[in-house]
Amino acid sequence: MGDPHRVGVVGLGVISRAYLETLVGHPALNVVAVADLDPSRSAEAAAGIPGAEALSVERLLARPDVRTVLNLTVPSAHAEISLAAIDAGKNVYVEKPLAVTFEDGRSILDRAASAGVRVGCAPDTVLGTGTQTARAAIDGGLIGRPLAASAVMVTPGHERWHPQPDFYYAPGGGPLLDMGPYYVSALVHLLGPVRAVVGAASRLRTERVVGSGPRAGQRIPVTVDSHVTGVIEHVSGALSTITTSFDGVTTTAAPIEVQGESGTLAVPDPNHFDGEVRLFPLGGSGWRTLPAGAGYAGASRGIGLIDLVRADHRRPARAGGEVALHVLDTMTALLRSAAEERRVELSTVVERPVPVPLTRAEDWRAHPGQ
Template sequence: MGDPHRVGVVGLGVISRAYLETLADHPTVSIVAVADLDASRSAATAAVLPGAEAMSVERLLDRPDVQTVLNLTIPAAHAEISLAAIDAGKNVYVEKPLAVTFADGRSIMDRAASAGVRVGCAPDTVLGTGTQTARAAIDSGLIGRPLSASAVMVTPGHERWHPHPDFYYTPGGGPLLDMGPYYISALVHLLGPVRAVVGAASRLRTERVIGSGPRTGQRIPVEVDTHVSGVLEHVNGALSTITQSFDGVATTAAPIEVQGEAGALAVPDPNRFDGEVRLFALGSDEWRVLEPRAGYVGASRGVGLLDLVRADGQRPPRAGGEVALHVLETMTALLRSAAEGRRIELTTTVRRPVPVPLASVDGVSSLP
């Protein structure tokens, strides 16, 4: 395989722990530098990563041995850090969403194309056995021609558990930009790209109360819509309905269901890599659990970066920037549709990513 691919990590918040658990000991990559606005956090992370050096963001971007920047900053900083990394000649893999505006997302992809570098983007949960087994079932014809899908995420809001939830309720936050990437990315993998959207949204509370941590009881303002519903018109003619909400308590709806001419498919939570995929065939009288038949087994956050490294420019990464840009436009178009009260046609499209054969996470090193 040659030498490991050298990675620099920018942003060492809560989500970084999941990425580092996957990447720290994987033979495909070597984490050589870490950076965070909090220097003590950088130092603490480097201390448990052999071979990694703590440094400023500027120094990390200037290091010639950093081949790819893993951008785990808050969403509002995604575009700034990604563009700076691209300008420094680095590949970028960014936590979702690609950016908080479609214009910034487009700039990232255009700048990367001009610079000849690659862009990957979360979520990579869609590469696990859950979504990939569902895709394999659809592609093999188990439900016949897919006609429609539903995607539902309902929670009472992240302020109940997150000690610093402010950014979830400021521009760039909200349930759609926060959780929508998981659901819409899965729908793109399952049914293909989106042609147009119609959306509706509401914001029925002007403030939220922090429920944990040192700021418990503090009230924070709500500046974004907290319940978003819409219809996605896929290029293949299928219609997906989507609900993403911080305004509910619970739901009995499956995270994703796909209806076809010959059956229905219940797809597990796209915020997870695995989970049961269930089939109800036309004429049957019960749901049947499908054995995993595709996807990275035992995957965790960071497998999308490994997949990007393995792609090596020979194919689009399965968790690639093109998909992320299309998902970002789908989300921002839904919000525009809700605000303007009209159907909006998208300007981007994307091919369904190459499916993932059933393989171990270690097998990413040799998977085509």
């Protein structure tokens, strides 16, 4: 297998814990350096990772043995850190979204291509058994020709639980750019790339109240739309509807539902790796649960980076930068459509990602992936 692939982590907020739980100790990777704007967080994280060093961002990027930078900064810093890493000759794997603007996302991929380095991007939840089993069912003809899908995410807002929720309501935030990557990525895996969109959006409140932590009770401004809905036209001809909201309370709708000529699939929450995939066939009398038939079993955040390392130029990364840019193009086009009240065609074209065969947890944790 050779030496482990050396990784440096930039950004040690809440999500970093989930990534580190997956990556630390994996035989294909070695987390050798961590960095954060708060040196105490860097020191604390490094203390829990054998052999890791707490560094400044600049020193981490300059470290010659770091081959890939795991960029877990807030969305507004995604482009800055990714571009700096690319300029230092590093591969990059970015927490979603790829960037705040499509132009920044395009710059990341163009700069990486020029530098001969790779880009990967969350979400990698869609590589788990939930979305991948649903994809295998569609590809296997269980619902016939897919005609349409719906994707629904409704919550009252992250300020109720997150102690530092400001960025969710600033440019680069909002329900679509924050949660939309899960749903749009799943739709691309299930139904293929997007051709055009029509969107609409609204903003229920101009302020939010922090609900937990030392800032509880503090009011923060809302400068982005907090309810976004739209129609997504896939290249295949299928039509998806999407609703993402920080203004509602809850919903009884399936996170994703795919309609076909001869059946309907209920797809589990793409914010999770697994979950029940249910099929209602034409002429059937009820729903039946499909056994997990594809995807990384027992996966957790960071599997996308492992997949990128395992791909090693032999195949496209399944959570690759091209897919992430296409997803960002879809989301920003929806927002532009809402603002301009018109149908917007996408500027990117992407291949549907390579499917994930059913891969046992003990295999992806210890042996080369497919």
